[in-house]
Amino acid sequence: MNTPTLTAPMDTPTRWPWQPSFGALGSAFHTPCPPTPLAPSHWVGCNPRLLDALDLPTGLWQSPEVLDALSGNALLAGSSPSASVYSGHQFGVWAGQLGDGRAISLGEIHTPEGVQDIQLKGAGPTPYSRRGDGRAVLRSSIREFLASEAMHGLGIPTTRALCVTGSPTPVYREARETAAVVTRVAPSFVRFGHFEHFSANGHTEELRMLADHMVDAHFHKLQGLNGNARYCGLLQEVTRRTAELMAQWQAVGFCHGVMNTDNMSVLGLTLDYGPFQFMDGFNPDHICNHSDTSGRYAYARQPQVAYWNLFCLGQALMPLIDAQAPALAALETYKTVFPQSLDQRMRAKLGLTDAHDGDRALVETLLQAMQQDRVDFTVMWRRLSHAVHESAQLTHAFDPVRDLFLHREVFDAWRIHYEARLGNADRRSVGQRMLGTNPKFILRNHLGEMAIQQAKAGDFGMVQALLNVLHAPCDEHPACEGWAGLAPEWASSIEISCSS
Ligand code: AMP
Ligand code: MG
Numbered sequence: 001m002n003t004p005t006l007t008a009p010m011d012t013p014t015r016w017p018w019q020p021s022f023g024a025l026g027s028a029f030h031t032p033c034p035p036t037p038l039a040p041s042h043w044v045g046c047n048p049r050l051l052d053a054l055d056l057p058t059g060l061w062q063s064p065e066v067l068d069a070l071s072g073n074a075l076l077a078g079s080s081p082s083a084s085v086y087s088g089h090q091f092g093v094w095a096g097q098l099g100d101g102r103a104i105s106l107g108e109i110h111t112p113e114g115v116q117d118i119q120l121k122g123a124g125p126t127p128y129s130r131r132g133d134g135r136a137v138l139r140s141s142i143r144e145f146l147a148s149e150a151m152h153g154l155g156i157p158t159t160r161a162l163c164v165t166g167s168p169t170p171v172y173r174e175a176r177e178t179a180a181v182v183t184r185v186a187p188s189f190v191r192f193g194h195f196e197h198f199s200a201n202g203h204t205e206e207l208r209m210l211a212d213h214m215v216d217a218h219f220h221k222l223q224g225l226n227g228n229a230r231y232c233g234l235l236q237e238v239t240r241r242t243a244e245l246m247a248q249w250q251a252v253g254f255c256h257g258v259m260n261t262d263n264m265s266v267l268g269l270t271l272d273y274g275p276f277q278f279m280d281g282f283n284p285d286h287i288c289n290h291s292d293t294s295g296r297y298a299y300a301r302q303p304q305v306a307y308w309n310l311f312c313l314g315q316a317l318m319p320l321i322d323a324q325a326p327a328l329a330a331l332e333t334y335k336t337v338f339p340q341s342l343d344q345r346m347r348a349k350l351g352l353t354d355a356h357d358g359d360r361a362l363v364e365t366l367l368q369a370m371q372q373d374r375v376d377f378t379v380m381w382r383r384l385s386h387a388v389h390e391s392a393q394l395t396h397a398f399d400p401v402r403d404l405f406l407h408r409e410v411f412d413a414w415r416i417h418y419e420a421r422l423g424n425a426d427r428r429s430v431g432q433r434m435l436g437t438n439p440k441f442i443l444r445n446h447l448g449e450m451a452i453q454q455a456k457a458g459d460f461g462m463v464q465a466l467l468n469v470l471h472a473p474c475d476e477h478p479a480c481e482g483w484a485g486l487a488p489e490w491a492s493s494i495e496i497s498c499s500s
Contacts, residue, residue, distance in 0.1 A: 004037035007074040016056075018078045019110040021217050022117065022188060028198075028206045030082040035072025035104050036124025036134065038179055043067060044138070044164040044455060045145050045463040049471060050185065051162065054111040061163075070183045071165040072104070072123030079106040079118075083126035087200055088193030088262030089312050091296055094200075098193060098262050099128025102136060105189070115217065118162075119184045135171045139452045140500030141180035142463055144273040146451065148184070150443040150470040151270050156248045157241070158270040159186040164463075166455070173499040186269060188218055192238075192313040193262035199316035208320055214266055231320040236330035239310050241268025243334045246303040247341035251349065252442065253279035253377040255299045257289035258498075261312045275496045278442040280487040281374035282367065291498045303342075307334050348437050349381055350418070351388055351430035362421060365414050373406040376486050380404055381438035388422070389431020439473035440484045446491035447483055 022029070046061045060066050068074040075081065083100035104126060106118045121144070122136030136144075141164045151158035162183040169179040190210070198207040211231055215222045222233040245268045249256065256263070257275040265271040277288035284300035292298075297305060314327050321327050346363040347355065370380060383401045391397040398415055405411040422430060443466070451462040469477045477483075 004039035017110040030084040037073040038167040041071035041167040044166040086193035087197035090260040101129040102134045122181045137177040138180040147273040153471045192264040195316040204319045232326040243337035251345040255288040282370040351434040369410045385434035392427040441473040
């Protein structure tokens with residue numbers, strides 16, 4: 001295969017409304033870096049909803065120039081491709097400088113959703129690639145594309161994905177695979193690790209510039225503040241958002257897998273989808289990352305790890321803050337926001353709108369019963385929603401939930417407490433609320449795997465169909481009923497490789 005060359009800047013049918021923000025910060029923060037071409041490429045998945053939200057023209061997918069640009073084979077006029085530098089703690093240990101090793105930002109655009117950074121993941125090596133090839137394989141790119149949009153569909157803050165393009169160009173992991181590029185979109189991809197980088201290197205001026213940039217561009221409430229108040233305010237707001245995010249992950253059974261500080265978004269977005277998993281059978285000790293031998297990032301540990309990561313961020317901000325107490329107070333926010341948010345979300349899953357003293361115990365008892373029998377997390381909540389909805393008319397409405405448990409007497413006992421707690425609330429409307437809260441469709445590993453296998457065979461239909469379903473996960477999608485069921489036997493043998 002001839003080495004493809006990068007085509008010069010060009011005008012595509014759309015002029016992208018570039019508006020540098022982080023991109024205007026200067027050379028201490030990022031290094032210009034063109035993508036390395038991957039021709040010939042093809043569309044693997046396109047996200048028309050995001051296209052709409054960004055106010056980009058619907059016909060974009062028909063443009064060969066755009067396909068080229070979003071595969072890294074051509075530059076869009078006005079774009080300024082660059083890779084940013086960050087450091088971080090990986091698995092609890094300081095890892096030093098990392099940086100965008102395979103993500104290239106094309107620049108930021110002005111959209112109805114505010115300024116959005118357009119980033120190509122897998123578009124070739126950057127100055128921060130270290131020993132990596134700067135590429136991403138098709139399987140992990142499809143997973144990131146679908147997972148970001150599934151999260152968005154669930155109402156959970158996340159980076160978005162505009163499209164995936166694929167190419168026959170070989171990429172070597174455990175085996176020979178093929179290359180793909182995901183176009184990721186977020187108001188900012190700044191990570192805790194960006195702050196740690198400048199702090200660890202004693203670059204206080206750059207640290208301040210970065211903090212001021214984040215406040216001015218993304219934390220408008222803090223704009224009028226200065227000094228300690230501004231930087232502690234930033235720490236507190238990141239803490240609050242992270243606490244909310246953890247509550248949301250826990251409430252849908254999402255396991256990130258690699259919660260290193262370089263994968264933690266300062267905006268509180270879910271970021272960097274690798275060996276993630278939406279849990280099937282409920283197991284708080286579930287570890288989705290095969291390299292995580294100690295279970296540092298097990299499902300139940302995620303909230304604690306996020307708090308640890310926030311301390312790294314707090315430590316990194318200390319050169320801008322002249323006393324420990326306000327920084328510690330900002331971090332303390334986590335201890336109230338996380339439990340409150342989780343309680344509220346778990347109550348919502350049970351259809352409860354007000355708080356009662358025994359609610360946490362009610363949730364805990366149910367989760368323990370689910371854990372004991374490894375009951376499917378998503379199916380249980382969905383069946384419970386239907387049960388409540390139908391319980392006004394049907395005597396045996398709870399049987400389909402009960403059937404999920406091996407220890408049925410444990411469920412029966414729990415149900416008595418639950419029904420007492422529901423009291424005389426109108427079951428149909430409680431159930432209706434629950435059906436809008438507890439998703440029917442999640443991106444189970446085996447669904448992603450089926451879409452990947454079909455895509456490898458050249459059929460991208462399931463990628464697109466899954467995207468559509470996952471955008472409205474609480475709705476009925478009769479043609480895709482099979483995707484709502486329990487994971488098949490073979491799902492437990494899927495090995496999600498950490499290499500991506
Ligand atoms: P991760 O934990 O996957 O988010 O990645 C940790 C670091 O490794 C980041 O700096 C990534 O940019 C970098 N990295 C991961 N995979 C590659 C690759 N194939 N080529 C270059 N850099 C990579
Ligand atoms: Mg990463």
